[in-house]
Amino acid sequence: MMDYYTGYQPGDVPGNIPDPYYWWEAGAMFGAMVEYWYYTGDDHWNNMTTQALLHQVGDNNNFMPQNQTLSLGNDDQIFWAFAAMAAAELGYPDPPKDQPQWLSLAENVFNSQATRWDMDTCGGGLHWQVFEYNGGYSYKNTISNGGFFDVAARLARYTGNDTFAEWADKVWDWTNSMGFIDDEWHVHDGADSKDNCTEVNTSQHAYLPAVYLHGAANMYNIVSVRQGCSTSDDT
Structure with missing residues (x-):
């Protein structure tokens, strides 16, 4: 699955996967990578996964990045919340302390959608x-x-x-x-x-x-x- 991912490369955007795949599918993919770590204990992909999730949080830490504004659906946003929620539930390694934490990201998405x-x-x-x-x-x-x-x-x-x-x-x-x-x-x-x-x-x-x-x-x-x-x- 990670063979499709190029966001870690210089000049590319962390968290995005190339066409024809959609942004929400990237959220689902990185949620799957969180679960992959949990079930296998293999942390080889963790740095890429964490980088991708945190790069897409947007200015308000609720997975509404500016580069998705023109096509952002509530269903798109929620797939990234699934990934953050899974990270909190499964004890996936925490982000750096100066970055938003997994639970707060999921809560922020919930709060934005409730409004x-x-x-x-x-x-x-x-x-x-x-x-x-x-x-x-x-x-x-x-x-x-x-x-x-x-x-x-x-x-x-x-x-x-x-x-x-x-x-x-x-x-x-x-x-x-x-x-x-x-x-x-x-x-x-x-x-x-x-x-x-x-x-x-x-x-x-x-x-x-x-x-x-x-x-x-x-x-x-x-x-x-x-x-x-x-x-x-x-x-």
């Missing part, structure tokens, strides 16, 4: 694109909302902060109310806010159920742990 939750159309939800001038802004896609749900659930489990859990519940309930998850647990692509999300795009993609399953597993873990503690306290 974009749009109640003016469709009763809530995140738009596909971050900025209104980008094509496709009116579309509320399931991967953006599912990614936000997953990070909220993981932050809730990692930090114990109920605010994250409340947001995870909110996103899950909204997704269901829109029919993006149907009665047979098919997860659909999204809908356009121009018609108040009345026509659901029933296209299905493998990463849609994946993010909801992962977030739901984290929420289940929170409940299980709390119930276990309550049972222990009663005995």
Whole structure:
């Protein structure tokens, strides 16, 4: 996988992978490299991985670099948050002390996306694109909302902060109310806010159920742990 990566070379941009690959795919790739280190113990790629992740954090340390402004989607941003969240969860080596830390990066992405939750159309939800001038802004896609749900659930489990859990519940309930998850647990692509999300795009993609399953597993873990503690306290 790292054979495709050239960002470590002089004159190239750390964290980017060449066309035809997209920026979000680079985030997914470096998240995979964090997991590779964890499962194998091989730290050969750690310096490149850390350099790539930190180079793409942007001015506000929330994975919104200026070089992606013209095409930045909420789903793009969240894949980099997945990588930072995995680094925190798995104990991946910390960045230098003068750099943003993994947990704070994931929290910063969550905070920036929470402010974009749009109640003016469709009763809530995140738009596909971050900025209104980008094509496709009116579309509320399931991967953006599912990614936000997953990070909220993981932050809730990692930090114990109920605010994250409340947001995870909110996103899950909204997704269901829109029919993006149907009665047979098919997860659909999204809908356009121009018609108040009345026509659901029933296209299905493998990463849609994946993010909801992962977030739901984290929420289940929170409940299980709390119930276990309550049972222990009663005995």
